[in-house]
Amino acid sequence: MRQLRRTMLFVPGNQPGMIKDAGIYDQDSIMFDLEDSVSVLEKDAARFLVYQALCSIDYGSKELVVRVNDPTTKCGIDDLEAIVRTQKAIIRLPKTENAQDVLVCQQEVERIEAENGIPAGSTKMMAAIESAAGVLNAKEIACSSKRLVGIALGAEDYVTDLKTRRSPDGIELLFGRSMILLAARAAGIDAIDTVYSDINNEEGFRQEVELIHQLGFDGKSIINPRQIKTVHEVYTPSQKDIQKALDIVDAIEEAHRKGSGVIALNGKMIDKPVVARAQRTLDLARAVGVLREGGEI
Amino acid sequence: MEIQQTAVAGTMESSDIMVTISPNDGKGMEIDLDSTVEKQYGKAIRKTIEDTLKELEICHARVRAVDKGALDCAIQARVKAAAYRASGEQAYRWGDAVK
Numbered sequence: 001m002r003q004l005r006r007t008m009l010f011v012p013g014n015q016p017g018m019i020k021d022a023g024i025y026d027q028d029s030i031m032f033d034l035e036d037s038v039s040v041l042e043k044d045a046a047r048f049l050v051y052q053a054l055c056s057i058d059y060g061s062k063e064l065v066v067r068v069n070d071p072t073t074k075c076g077i078d079d080l081e082a083i084v085r086t087q088k089a090i091i092r093l094p095k096t097e098n099a100q101d102v103l104v105c106q107q108e109v110e111r112i113e114a115e116n117g118i119p120a121g122s123t124k125m126m127a128a129i130e131s132a133a134g135v136l137n138a139k140e141i142a143c144s145s146k147r148l149v150g151i152a153l154g155a156e157d158y159v160t161d162l163k164t165r166r167s168p169d170g171i172e173l174l175f176g177r178s179m180i181l182l183a184a185r186a187a188g189i190d191a192i193d194t195v196y197s198d199i200n201n202e203e204g205f206r207q208e209v210e211l212i213h214q215l216g217f218d219g220k221s222i223i224n225p226r227q228i229k230t231v232h233e234v235y236t237p238s239q240k241d242i243q244k245a246l247d248i249v250d251a252i253e254e255a256h257r258k259g260s261g262v263i264a265l266n267g268k269m270i271d272k273p274v275v276a277r278a279q280r281t282l283d284l285a286r287a288v289g290v291l292r293e294g295g296e297i
Numbered sequence: 298m299e300i301q302q303t304a305v306a307g308t309m310e311s312s313d314i315m316v317t318i319s320p321n322d323g324k325g326m327e328i329d330l331d332s333t334v335e336k337q338y339g340k341a342i343r344k345t346i347e348d349t350l351k352e353l354e355i356c357h358a359r360v361r362a363v364d365k366g367a368l369d370c371a372i373q374a375r376v377k378a379a380a381y382r383a384s385g386e387q388a389y390r391w392g393d394a395v396k
Contacts, residue, residue: 015310016310016312016313016367016368016371016374017310017311017312017313019371020312020368020371044378044381044382044389045306045307045374045375045378047389048306048373048374048375048377048378049370049371049374049375049378051374051391052370052371052373052374052377053370053371053374055370055392056368056369056370057368057370078389081389081391082389082391085391085392
């Protein structure tokens, strides 16, 4: 079954209470942050805390991710030394500007794996793109390493770099989002959208989730458990969509049995992309538990 | 590892523990614990602190811990952070890879 990344909950790395509770919600991924949410003087303490939590707390089937500090600094290398050893988490690289940034991090990860008898290549990575240069290099970043499972937009730094600010309709992010999405698709990896910081604006949040879902993103970084439900609602295929997808897949299977080359359903031609979309809808429906094997909705 | 100076790690927030470690001049380990769950878990918290210091090969230290209901992993993390700070050591030793 495919790994769902609809919701990636940010958890500040130096907050034991939040680290303790992070597993009780329904999000797909937990992202422990050692970078921007941790003050310079507390980097060591946060690193110990996240390391010990990864070693001892059972977060069930949730995907675990750790955002490390810049891997060209001692602090970033210390983060990698700790987190790679746990073999529990994906390394999220911050402020990625080009393929070289990914390769530098990968080199450190490779060394730590080799020194500790960890199977080579088993540590996966994600890259966050948070600048104009990063967006323009999105494709080379996305294609730079087999370890990458996704790329993400970090909008706060990105809009600052653009010399603008975030607006309700997100027009300033459209180009960056599109670049990141296209790069992810070209590389065959996931695209994760940025956080929505106004926790109390539920309507604005839903609009943004609907927008990124329509653009094609696999999910969104979130900063509060209250945001989980909305994202999952938007990302859950409707009964109507599932039924339509089931009909398409049935029609194509029937046509294959009959040896028919041209397939139509309700007067509309079904071609390869239509089948691929239907299959994706069914995969997602199964993954989120609204469709059972055997076709029961 | 040797404790050279007094150092603190952790906070007084719920689910955290504030650990202060100081040198103890060859007098072994002294642990002074103040915990919201002292009655139920005092012994276990002391043992976790002691075991963590032993793991770091620290034999002499004075520890003051104010616990606000921290999990074992948080206690271990705060003791380690305070101990490294108190020793001035920055070459961190991480445990073996977790299986």
